[in-house]
Structures are given as structure tokens and as C-alpha cells.
Amino acid sequence: NAGVTQTPKFQVLKTGQSMTLQCAQDMNHNSMYWYRQDPGMGLRLIYYSASEGTTDKGEVPNGYNVSRLNKREFSLRLESAAPSQTSVYFCASSESGTDGYTFGSGTRLTVV
């Protein structure tokens, strides 16, 4: 089925470790997004990529980096994980940036 694929689904890190969350979409969408979801805080935008070759900061970018590898793939990197980065991370994509988003199934990350 067409959609947004995220890997891994679950991850436990020790404080200070690094990791990359992978995201790929097969809908030929131009825009891609990384959100984190925390209880009581809804969804907060970390970074987005309006089109291939561009990336921009969202609401909560500190501690993260992103790479738009090609039109399909948008990765999120934690260089030195902190317990405050324990969260559920969602990747999403959209055609135009104003139309509805298609979300992946999420990565549940725990930093101990």
C-alpha cells in the first residue's frame, strides 16, 4: 500500500548515544515533516522539507538534524540523545504544503 514508512518502530537509547530515524514515502509528495508527540502537548513540528534540497526548522529543532536525501526520503538524526527526547516521532508528507498530510505509524523512542 502507498504511504509513509518509518523505521525503526521502537528504540531504546542511552543518554549521549546517537541514532537516525528513517522515513520514506512513495506518493511523490514534495513536502515532508518530522513531528514529535508528547502527552498533553499534541504534535510539535521539529523540521520540515518543503521540497527536495531544502530543510527548515520547526517549533522544536534543538538537538535534532535532518537530511532530505532525495524526494522520497527524509531522515531525522539525534546526535547526542537526552531523556527529554523520549517521545513518539512521526514522519508525514504532503503534496503541496497546504493539503492534508499522510503520516507514518511512528517511532517510539525512549532515552534512558
Add this chain to the structure above:
Amino acid sequence: GEDVEQSLFLSVREGDSSVINCTYTDSSSTYLYWYKQEPGAGLQLLTYIFSNMDMKQDQRLTVLLNKKDKHLSLRIADTQTGDSAIYFCAVVVGYQKVTFGTGTKLQVIP
């Protein structure tokens, strides 16, 4: 920036109608969306309304938009246990400018 508010929790009996409300602050909104999130899953786009519309109906779902009061609602008719989920409204105020509400958890009692 845009502020989007939702009540945290709603409980209804199976077969009743559910009404989930959302208020927002930016009057320049262009598109408004409703998403559904089931446990352990990502958000799924349910329906949307353009800002030049007052109402949109899609099977059991009715979206009402009151632009004057900046109020959006989602009515689910004949609510079923499968409708239990968290519902998010999202407001688009410009290119790449989308704000999500905090989500309303709908509990359907059999």
C-alpha cells in the same frame, strides 16, 4: 502564532452522536482538517473543510465551521466502538504553516 484548542476528553454511548470541538485564533485560515489517531498508530486524515464553506458532510461525519467565532466542530453520527480514538483538528494559515490541536480522546461506551 496560531493557537488551536480542543477539549481533552469526550465520552459517549454507542449509537449516540459525538461532537468534537476546536477553536482557533488566526482568522486567515484557509483549510481546516480533522485527523483520527487510533492507539499505537499515526494520524489518519478523516475530512477537511475549506474556509469559504460553512458545512461539509461525508457519510457519518459532518464538519461545521463558524468563521466569526473561529470554531470548528466534527459530528460523528451513530457513534460506534470503532470510533474510539484521539481526534485532532489542524488549521492551515499559509504555505507550510499548519497548527495541530492537542487532540480530543473519544471514548465510546458500549
